[in-house]
Each structure stands twice: as structure tokens, then as C-alpha cells.
Amino acid sequence: MKLEHIQEPRLLFAKGEHICPRRGISAYGVFDQSQTTRRKDIYIGGIGSNNCLELLDKWFELCRSVIDAPEGAKQTNLKLPFCGFNSKSGFGSELHFSGDLSRSIRNVDIEDIIKIQRRTERIEAAIALYFENIKFLAQNRHVDVIVCVIPEQLYKAISTDAGAEEESLDVGGGYEELNFRRALKAKSMMLGKPLQLIRAVSLDSTKSGQQDAATKAWNFCTALYYKSGPTIPWKLEQAPSKATSCAVGIAFYRSRDRQTLNTSLAQIFDELGNGLILRGTPVEISKNDRTPRLSANQAYDLLTAALNEYRVALRTFPARVVIHKTSNFTEEEIAGLTSAASDLRIDTVDFVTVMDSKLRLFRNGNYPPLRGTFAQLDRTKSLLYSRGSVWYYQTYPGLYIPQPIELRIVRSEESPSYIAKEILGLTKMNWNNTQFDGKYPVTLGCARKVGEIMKYLKDTDTPQIRYGFYM
Known part of the structure; x- marks a missing residue:
């Protein structure tokens, strides 16, 4: 047996290289900053209850600036501060989100879905509700990505007991998988706007048990940047x-x-x-x-x-x-x-x-x-x-x-x-x-x-x- 250690592959960014995506974006900027095809202004559509949309707006405001690493973090390279998503930071782009780019879902509609007895019917009703609003934004607003915020009470109603959001639907004596996230993304695909689904609890910094804000922002914002496309945050050397x-x-x-x-x-x-x-x-x-x-x-x-x-x-x-x-x-x-x-x-x-x-x-x-x-x-x-x-x-x-x-x-x-x-x-x-x-x-x-x-x-x-x- 031959044993060796392969060095960590390096990634290329706009003005340098590094092994870590977070450090590379912060220090050198996303890889495609010099390309004319990338978007310097990214318009985000939002769908959710009024409370969800307020949380989303506050979250975007937080992400536009530097977010400190959690206090007392022992592994400083694992818990890096977030560089901020703006035209002067590593992303070199601005996030745009406003009331004009959002669609509010009424609490009464959410409550009606929660009252439905069969879980599969609740999932289908939730898909129809969100798709209706996704379709409006895709066809009537200039948006690059649409963020669907799921209120916690609705999430619990359409997820399985195991938390996998999956349910079997009785079809002619057989069963078919029915998953809210998968089905909604597939149904909306023809509209040509990528989706980002997120639970409202993930946007609420007052809730315990959450991932630290800086790490959450790194993952969330990088995914949004890539989905806004055609964009490349980093490239392999x-x-x-x-x-x-x-x-x-x-x-x-x-x-x-x-x-x-x-x-x-x-x-x-x-x-x-x-x-x-x-x-x-x-x-x-x-x-x-x-x-x-x-x-x-x-x-x-x-x-x-x-x-x-x-x-x-x-x-x-x-x-x-x-x-x-x-x-x-x-x-x-x-x-x-x-x-x-x-x-x-x-x-x-x-x-x-x-x-x-x-x-x-x-x-x-x-x-x-x-x-x-x-x-x-x-x-x-x-x-x-x-x-x-x-x-x-x-x-x-x-x-x-x-x-x-x-x-x-x-x-x-x-x-x-x-x-x-x-x-x-x-x-x-x-x-x-x-x-x-x-x-x-x-x-x-x-x-x-x-x-x-x-x-x-x-x-x-x-x-x-x-x-x-x-x-």
C-alpha cells in the first residue's frame, strides 16, 4: 500500500488564489469580477408572510455589511467574519430587495392550509400558494432569484415527522413521493427564475440553536450570487x-x-x-x-x-x-x-x-x-x-x-x-x-x-x- 497526503487544491479568485473560498472572496474578490457577463446589481424577489418578509429585509440589511465572527471562536479560519455583500466588498455587487419585489402571503391563507387534515393535501395547497406568487414575480418583476420564506408553523405542517419534508401520496393503490421543496422547484422551473427556500426561523437571530450569523451569511449569499448567474465565485487552479x-x-x-x-x-x-x-x-x-x-x-x-x-x-x-x-x-x-x-x-x-x-x-x-x-x-x-x-x-x-x-x-x-x-x-x-x-x-x-x-x-x-x- 502506498500512502501519501495530497495538498489542498487551490482556488482562483479575481486578484489572487487561496485554498479557502471565504478567505479568497474576502481578500481577492469573486473570480468573475472582471467579466462583463456577470451582474453587478442582483435583484431578489421575496415571498412569505409579512413577518417573514420583514425578517428577510432585516437579514439582507445585515448581509450588506461586515458580520463579525462569533465571540470566543477557537478556530479562527473556520469561523471567519463575513465580508459584507456590496459593491466594495469581495462580491463586488449590490443586493436589491424591496416591497415592490416581494409578494405577501396572508396569514389566513397559511392558517387554512394548516387546517387541512391530510398532509399530502396540505403540501399540494402550499405548493399552489407559493407557485402563484412565484409566477407573478417571474412574469411581472425584474428579479434574478426568488427567495421563498417558509413560516415555522407552515413548515411543520408540510414536513414529515422525520423532518425531511417528504410524504407518500396514494395513487391507484401505489405511492408516490411528495416533497414540498423538490416539487415547488420543479413546478417553477419553466418560469426561468432560480429559487432559494429558507425557513423563517433561520432568519430570526433571536432564536436559539442557530448557526452563527457570519457562517450563515457566507453560505446564503454565495448561493444567491451563483444562482443569479451567469457568475463564478471561484475557479479551480x-x-x-x-x-x-x-x-x-x-x-x-x-x-x-x-x-x-x-x-x-x-x-x-x-x-x-x-x-x-x-x-x-x-x-x-x-x-x-x-x-x-x-x-x-x-x-x-x-x-x-x-x-x-x-x-x-x-x-x-x-x-x-x-x-x-x-x-x-x-x-x-x-x-x-x-x-x-x-x-x-x-x-x-x-x-x-x-x-x-x-x-x-x-x-x-x-x-x-x-x-x-x-x-x-x-x-x-x-x-x-x-x-x-x-x-x-x-x-x-x-x-x-x-x-x-x-x-x-x-x-x-x-x-x-x-x-x-x-x-x-x-x-x-x-x-x-x-x-x-x-x-x-x-x-x-x-x-x-x-x-x-x-x-x-x-x-x-x-x-x-x-x-x-x-x-
């Missing part, structure tokens, strides 16, 4: 000697009734970090191990469509494509993907399976192995701790014992160490979280969330290709 490449994640999701329909999903991230979402066709499930698999034709069509979207965005094809999957590649899949790359004259195609591992490594002392610990077991199998103790944070920022991911290299022109470093970098490309120790590469971690919403779209619906609509 690329070796100048390496050819252009892109990463493609292939995942599968079940239909809402969880019966026979499994649909392939490709999520492609170009070298700028742009996520492009594509929906494939229904796939067969192996009777032996219940694993969904693509046919050669499906694999060919999926990668061809993904790379054509890349070409439209960057006006060229990449020299290299690395394909991530959470299950083993079949010969048919490899043949179809290879054939598509060959027809488009892609020079190199790498195939890597990324999955959880039951193996563990131990480190002297009380802390888990460092993030970036890499153990090459043999020529094709390796372990990577994408979560673990972080030297920069001077602690392990998780709650549970970290589990490494297993990398199975089916075919690659690059070394196992390079593949691991690439995947470690892709764990930092999730703009929903500015803490940089994500477990899965964005190609797979976010693809799962995309599938959660994609299952609510009809076959005749056209999915948005920008990742901001699924966050």
Missing part, C-alpha cells in the same frame, strides 16, 4: 501544462413511485466550474444486483449531448473527459462512451468509479486522518479521505467519524494520485457551502440533488441546464 478537460457525472434516480423507471442523469462541469444538467432516457435494472445500467446507445447519446452543450458554452471540445460514476462501469457503457468521445475527436477519456468505502485508516492521537490522505491499494483501487481533519481549520469540523471514498480507476491516462487530487478539487466546487471539506466531487454529490428535483418533471417538460435551478 489548473496546471498550465495540462490540456483542457471537463468532468462528467453519471447518476441514476428513481421515479416518484419508485417502481420501474430509472433515468440516467449526466452532469457536466467545464473547466470554469459551470454545471450543465442533462436528462437521459429510462434504463434497465440488472436482475442480479439491482444496479441500473446504460445500454451502449444510451451511453453514446448521453455523452454526445453533454459534450455538445460544452461546445456551445466554450466554442470548442475539451481535450480530455473524465467520467465519474457511483457504480462499476459495464463493458456496454464503456463502449458507448468511448465511441461518443472518439466520434467527437476527444483525445483522452478516463473512467473512474467513486463510492463509499468500509475500510478505515487510523492516525495517532484523537483526530481522524487528514483530509487529502490518499492510500493506493493497488493499480486500480485507492482510498481518499475527502473529509477528515483539516490543517487549515486546525480541527476536524465534522460530527461523525469520517468515511473515506474508494476510487476505482477503470481506465485512465493519468496517475491514481492525479485522479485523487482532481476529485479532491471537485469537492470544493459546491456553491451551496463555503466550508471546503465536502465529501463527494460536485459531479456526483450535486447530481444526486438534481435527481431529487428531476423526478418531479414530466417527460414533456424541458429541464433547465444550469445547476443554479437545482441547488
Whole structure:
């Protein structure tokens, strides 16, 4: 076994580089500050009760200025002050929110929904209420992102007892998943405005048990900035000697009734970090191990469509494509993907399976192995701790014992160490979280969330290709 530690991948910002998104934005500004396509004025629509909208307005006012780190924080690099969201700070943009850009929901309408006996009917009524107001703002106001604030009493009424907001709906003797957040985002997708859903309690600083305001502002404002699009808060550092490449994640999701329909999903991230979402066709499930698999034709069509979207965005094809999957590649899949790359004259195609591992490594002392610990077991199998103790944070920022991911290299022109470093970098490309120790590469971690919403779209619906609509 070969053991090494991979250094934390660096991120590029407007005027410098750093390993930490928060420190990089504060010191050097978001990556795309010099690009003319980005928005310097971001208009936010808001939906909620009058009390919710007041909380949202106060929250935006707070976010426009510096927010101090919590008092007594021991790990100063983990608990950084928020730089403020304004034209003179690292974001280089202004947030605009006002009564003209908001829609108030009457308390009596919320109370009527809460009184509905069946939980599924309450969820459907809440979706209809919020969608009506989303549609008005999208069609009649100049907004870039719409924030839906959920009052706590309504949240409790439409969430499950387990707190996952999920419920089964009886349909002809079967059951279908019904989830407020997923269904609302899917239903609103055709309106072309990304949504940000947030509980009112998260905006109320007087409530106990809340995340500190600075950390909350970092995550909330970065997500809004990315969703306002086309914007890139940061970019992965690329070796100048390496050819252009892109990463493609292939995942599968079940239909809402969880019966026979499994649909392939490709999520492609170009070298700028742009996520492009594509929906494939229904796939067969192996009777032996219940694993969904693509046919050669499906694999060919999926990668061809993904790379054509890349070409439209960057006006060229990449020299290299690395394909991530959470299950083993079949010969048919490899043949179809290879054939598509060959027809488009892609020079190199790498195939890597990324999955959880039951193996563990131990480190002297009380802390888990460092993030970036890499153990090459043999020529094709390796372990990577994408979560673990972080030297920069001077602690392990998780709650549970970290589990490494297993990398199975089916075919690659690059070394196992390079593949691991690439995947470690892709764990930092999730703009929903500015803490940089994500477990899965964005190609797979976010693809799962995309599938959660994609299952609510009809076959005749056209999915948005920008990742901001699924966050």
C-alpha cells in the first residue's frame, strides 16, 4: 500500500488564489469580477408572510455589511467574519430587495392550509400558494432569484415527522413521493427564475440553536450570487501544462413511485466550474444486483449531448473527459462512451468509479486522518479521505467519524494520485457551502440533488441546464 497526503487544491479568485473560498472572496474578490457577463446589481424577489418578509429585509440589511465572527471562536479560519455583500466588498455587487419585489402571503391563507387534515393535501395547497406568487414575480418583476420564506408553523405542517419534508401520496393503490421543496422547484422551473427556500426561523437571530450569523451569511449569499448567474465565485487552479478537460457525472434516480423507471442523469462541469444538467432516457435494472445500467446507445447519446452543450458554452471540445460514476462501469457503457468521445475527436477519456468505502485508516492521537490522505491499494483501487481533519481549520469540523471514498480507476491516462487530487478539487466546487471539506466531487454529490428535483418533471417538460435551478 502506498500512502501519501495530497495538498489542498487551490482556488482562483479575481486578484489572487487561496485554498479557502471565504478567505479568497474576502481578500481577492469573486473570480468573475472582471467579466462583463456577470451582474453587478442582483435583484431578489421575496415571498412569505409579512413577518417573514420583514425578517428577510432585516437579514439582507445585515448581509450588506461586515458580520463579525462569533465571540470566543477557537478556530479562527473556520469561523471567519463575513465580508459584507456590496459593491466594495469581495462580491463586488449590490443586493436589491424591496416591497415592490416581494409578494405577501396572508396569514389566513397559511392558517387554512394548516387546517387541512391530510398532509399530502396540505403540501399540494402550499405548493399552489407559493407557485402563484412565484409566477407573478417571474412574469411581472425584474428579479434574478426568488427567495421563498417558509413560516415555522407552515413548515411543520408540510414536513414529515422525520423532518425531511417528504410524504407518500396514494395513487391507484401505489405511492408516490411528495416533497414540498423538490416539487415547488420543479413546478417553477419553466418560469426561468432560480429559487432559494429558507425557513423563517433561520432568519430570526433571536432564536436559539442557530448557526452563527457570519457562517450563515457566507453560505446564503454565495448561493444567491451563483444562482443569479451567469457568475463564478471561484475557479479551480489548473496546471498550465495540462490540456483542457471537463468532468462528467453519471447518476441514476428513481421515479416518484419508485417502481420501474430509472433515468440516467449526466452532469457536466467545464473547466470554469459551470454545471450543465442533462436528462437521459429510462434504463434497465440488472436482475442480479439491482444496479441500473446504460445500454451502449444510451451511453453514446448521453455523452454526445453533454459534450455538445460544452461546445456551445466554450466554442470548442475539451481535450480530455473524465467520467465519474457511483457504480462499476459495464463493458456496454464503456463502449458507448468511448465511441461518443472518439466520434467527437476527444483525445483522452478516463473512467473512474467513486463510492463509499468500509475500510478505515487510523492516525495517532484523537483526530481522524487528514483530509487529502490518499492510500493506493493497488493499480486500480485507492482510498481518499475527502473529509477528515483539516490543517487549515486546525480541527476536524465534522460530527461523525469520517468515511473515506474508494476510487476505482477503470481506465485512465493519468496517475491514481492525479485522479485523487482532481476529485479532491471537485469537492470544493459546491456553491451551496463555503466550508471546503465536502465529501463527494460536485459531479456526483450535486447530481444526486438534481435527481431529487428531476423526478418531479414530466417527460414533456424541458429541464433547465444550469445547476443554479437545482441547488
